[in-house]
Amino acid sequence: AQKITQTQPGMFVQEKEAVTLDCTYDTSDPSYGLFWYKQPSSGEMIFLIYQGSYDQQNATEGRYSLNFQKARKSANLVISASQLGDSAMYFCAMLGGDDKIIFGKGTRLHILP
C-alpha cells in the first residue's frame, strides 16, 4: 500500500531563514510522482512543485526546491529565504500506479517576524 508520512505537525521558523519540510513515502510502484501543495488560511490548495520518480535532477521552482532521495524514499521541500506569506499548511502528496493521489497529514509552518 502507498503511504505518505509527514512527521512534523508544526514548525516555527524565523523570517528569511531556510526551511525544510520532511516527507517520506512508501510505494512499490517503479513509476510515481511526488508533489507539494500549500494551503493558506483561505483554504485553497496551491500547487508548488513536482518530482517524477525517474527525474535525474531535483525539481526547483523559484524559492522552492524538492530534495529527492530515492533510496531513502524521501522528498523534502526546501523553502529558501522564508517570508511571512509562507505561513500555511504544507502537504506532501504522491501519485502512484493506481492513479490515486494520496496526501500526508500536513505540516503547519509558522514564519515569525
Added chain:
Amino acid sequence: DSGVTQTPKHLITATGQRVTLRCSPRSGDLSVYWYQQSLDQGLQFLIQYYNGEERAKGNILERFSAQQFPDLHSELNLSSLELGDSALYFCASSVTPGTENTEAFFGQGTRLTVV
C-alpha cells in the same frame, strides 16, 4: 487562479439532506479527483474520473456518489448527510492519470457545513 472551478463555495444544510457539489476542470484536463478534508482526517481521496469513466476509488462512503459528464465537469453527490460530513471538499484536475509529469491543480473547495 488554478483554472479549476468549484461551486458553491459554501454550503450549509441540515442532517438528512442531499447536496451536489460541482467541479469544472481546467481546460484540456481529462482527469478529475475528489477529496474530503476534515480537521481530524486530513485530506482523504474519495474518487477519480478520467474522461467520463471511474478510474480509482478511495474512502468514499456509499451515501456519496460522483460522475463525470461528457463536457468533463464532475459532480459529487452527498446524501443522507450527517454532522460528520462537514468538511472542505476539493476537486482537482490533471491532464491524464498515472502519467509522470502530471500536475494536479485544485479548485478552491466547497465548504460544507451540516447542522
